[in-house]
Amino acid sequence: MGMTMVQKIMARCSGRPQVTVGEIVSCRVDWAVEFDLPFARSHNRPVPLKVWDPSRIALIFDHLVPAPTIVMADGLKVARDFAKAQGIKHFYPEGRHGICHQVIAEMGFALPGGLLACGDSHTSASGAFNCAARGLGAMEMLYILCKGETWFEVCPTIRYVLEGKMPEGVYPRDVIHHVAGVYGEHINQNVEYAGPGLKHLDIAARQTIATMSTELSAEFATFEFDEQTESYLKGRAKEPYSPVYSDKDARFVDVRTIHLDQIEPQIVMPHFVPHNVRAVTEVAGLKIDQAFIGSCANGRIEDLRIAAQILKGRSVHSDCRLIITPASTQVAIHAAREGLIEIFLEAGAVFTNSTCGACNGGHMGLIGAGERCLTSSTRNFRGRMGSKDAEILMASPATVAASAIMGAVTDARTLF
Amino acid sequence: MTMRGRVWKFGDNINTDLIMPNVAYEYPPQEQPKFVFSANRPGWSAEVKKGDVLIGGSNFGTGSSRPAAKQLLGLGLAALVAESINGLFLRNCVNYGLPAFSCPGVSALFDEGDTAVIDYVEQAIANEKDNRTLSGSRLPPSLVKLTLSGGIVPLLRQEGFIQ
Numbered sequence: 001m002g003m004t005m006v007q008k009i010m011a012r013c014s015g016r017p018q019v020t021v022g023e024i025v026s027c028r029v030d031w032a033v034e035f036d037l038p039f040a041r042s043h044n045r046p047v048p049l050k051v052w053d054p055s056r057i058a059l060i061f062d063h064l065v066p067a068p069t070i071v072m073a074d075g076l077k078v079a080r081d082f083a084k085a086q087g088i089k090h091f092y093p094e095g096r097h098g099i100c101h102q103v104i105a106e107m108g109f110a111l112p113g114g115l116l117a118c119g120d121s122h123t124s125a126s127g128a129f130n131c132a133a134r135g136l137g138a139m140e141m142l143y144i145l146c147k148g149e150t151w152f153e154v155c156p157t158i159r160y161v162l163e164g165k166m167p168e169g170v171y172p173r174d175v176i177h178h179v180a181g182v183y184g185e186h187i188n189q190n191v192e193y194a195g196p197g198l199k200h201l202d203i204a205a206r207q208t209i210a211t212m213s214t215e216l217s218a219e220f221a222t223f224e225f226d227e228q229t230e231s232y233l234k235g236r237a238k239e240p241y242s243p244v245y246s247d248k249d250a251r252f253v254d255v256r257t258i259h260l261d262q263i264e265p266q267i268v269m270p271h272f273v274p275h276n277v278r279a280v281t282e283v284a285g286l287k288i289d290q291a292f293i294g295s296c297a298n299g300r301i302e303d304l305r306i307a308a309q310i311l312k313g314r315s316v317h318s319d320c321r322l323i324i325t326p327a328s329t330q331v332a333i334h335a336a337r338e339g340l341i342e343i344f345l346e347a348g349a350v351f352t353n354s355t356c357g358a359c360n361g362g363h364m365g366l367i368g369a370g371e372r373c374l375t376s377s378t379r380n381f382r383g384r385m386g387s388k389d390a391e392i393l394m395a396s397p398a399t400v401a402a403s404a405i406m407g408a409v410t411d412a413r414t415l416f
Numbered sequence: 417m418t419m420r421g422r423v424w425k426f427g428d429n430i431n432t433d434l435i436m437p438n439v440a441y442e443y444p445p446q447e448q449p450k451f452v453f454s455a456n457r458p459g460w461s462a463e464v465k466k467g468d469v470l471i472g473g474s475n476f477g478t479g480s481s482r483p484a485a486k487q488l489l490g491l492g493l494a495a496l497v498a499e500s501i502n503g504l505f506l507r508n509c510v511n512y513g514l515p516a517f518s519c520p521g522v523s524a525l526f527d528e529g530d531t532a533v534i535d536y537v538e539q540a541i542a543n544e545k546d547n548r549t550l551s552g553s554r555l556p557p558s559l560v561k562l563t564l565s566g567g568i569v570p571l572l573r574q575e576g577f578i579q
Contacts, residue, residue, distance in 0.1 A: 024556045024558070024559070037441075037482075040441065041444070041445075042440070042441040042442070042443070042444075042445065042448070043445075043483055044445040044483075046569065046572075046573075046578035046579060047578070048572075048577055048578060049576070049577060049578060049579065050577060069442060071441070071442055072441075119481050120481050121432075121479065121480045121481040121504055134503075134504070135481050135504045136481070136504070136507060137481045137483075137504060137507055137508045137511060138481060138482075138483060139483070139508065139511035139512060139567065139568045139569070140507055140508075140511050140568065142568060142569075142572065142578070143511075143568050143571075143572065146572055146575075146577040146578075147577075151558075151559075153503075155503075185474070185475045185478070185500075187474075187475060187500045187501070187502060187503065187518075188500070188503060215478075217475055217478050217502045217503070219503050272429040272431070272478075273478075274429065274475060360438060360480070361438040362438065379431075379433070379479060379480075381431045381432075381433040381434065381479060382433070382434060382455050382456065383433055383434070383437050383438070383455040384433045384438075388437070388454070388455030388456075
């Protein structure tokens with residue numbers, strides 16, 4: 001029987017000709033990427049005395065940059081000492097930092113046909129590159145850092161076939177919100193994205209959709225490889241790679257067609273994602289106190305360009321604040337070169353250093369009791385971005401920028 | 417291995433940030449469990465007794481990679497059985513040593529305060545008052561063994577990778 005993309009990667013990494021749904025397989029990983037947070041004493045995680053292969057491990061600072069508290073500053077020191085003691089080859093501390101999933105992409109660790117291990121839950125982001133990647137947790141990463149291998153269950157797969165092209169004013173974020181609204185959670189299921197519509201989705205779009213697939217509770221989320229993937233990786237790929245394709249006779253639990261041309265801007269309502277999505281037109285007018293653009297979902301240069309286009313010559317509403325956090329230092333450099341930062345600052349937005357920041361309620365943009373935030377970041381759980389008595393709604397960077405100007409949820413298409 | 421414990425019931429979409437709010441990171445590990453469900457059920461963490469059992473709805477543990485499973489262990493919970501469990505959360509349960517499995521229909525089997533009898537090796541759960549029993553999805557024996565031996569830390573310590 002044919003295999004899916006992820007099955008082929010698992011077969012290669014477990015040294016087997018075939019893997020079938022329901023099996024548990026032990027896989028060697030190609031790359032292991034660790035981030036800062038698990039080194040904080042809050043995790044109480046032992047530091048490895050020896051690692052599997054320091055040349056195949058990357059350590060990227062993201063959640064805690066620059067350190068917001070003493071606890072976290074101490075944790076960053078533990079991480080630095082670990083990198084030095086073990087001779088970790090690929091180390092991205094303050095100044096070279098960024099949200100790990102974005103740095104993984106920029107530095108060419110996520111490769112077609114590869115298996116990338118990372119503890120953070122949004123590791124599915126790297127699926128944009130035809131790479132098998134999923135969140136594993138800090139404790140499992142400890143095991144992988146030591147041994148270079150882990151286990152996976154071979155899960156059934158849902159294939160999303162993308163058709164057509166998004167209309168003007170509709171963005172990749174709206175596409176994945178649409179999927180969450182219609183199909184809900186995908187527990188114990190892999191998802192793959194394919195179809196003729198892919199040619200209208202650039203790499204950043206795929207990263208948004210792959211990242212947010214974690215919020216569907218999906219296992220692996222993997223995109224088909226094409227010339228856009230190849231072109232992005234030219235000059236970046238850390239090593240030669242071989243893309244994988246699902247076989248014609250691979251078995252899928254379901255094949256679902258998404259007509260990109262029929263999607264409207266979508267809002268995820270508080271405090272959960274599956275089946276909790278509305279059209280922006282239904283929510284328009286709802287007052288907001290904070291707007292946030294950033295995170296591994298939507299903090300890339302493509303997102304900042306859209307925000308700048310809307311904010312140029314306009315001002316953030318006096319009853320609202322807008323915080324913009326680039327996904328990496330590289331994104332910040334591009335934003336500076338293109339004059340976007342000036343547009344943001346002139347509009348009255350706060351432009352921060354690259355970090356996970358407000359997305360996980362760590363620092364730089366928490367929300368207080370009774371406040372409402374509209375965000376392009378990854379999660380809207382109660383208490384996620386600060387007070388448990390706040391509300392979080394999620395939307396595309398365009399919707400967030402337009403809403404910051406109006407001080408209320410706004411359909412960005414009305415401002416073009 | 418059979419466990420017997422008082423049941424606490426929770427609904428759908430219980431996420432990691434409810435189990436372990438971000439504020440808990442600023443506290444020493446032994447104090448973190450008191451923040452469990454402080455947003456959705458304030459005061460609950462003080463009522464939990466060692467050996468109690470958590471019965472969850474669908475999509476339990478959706479969200480972050482944070483050590484949320486460890487917080488449930490820290491409260492003394494003996495096991496988690498839910499309609500469905502997020503894959504990353506289930507990995508964390510195994511890796512920290514919290515017996516957990518998904519079992520469709522389990523919510524209807526119990527009222528809060530009932531006593532659950534759980535066979536973790538067989539992934540079966542019964543309500544003591546009426547003996548109604550359900551079977552969950554099977555974890556492979558290797559992962560059951562890893563969970564019952566306390567997860568990753570004892571394993572790596574034994575092999576000399578950590579102190």
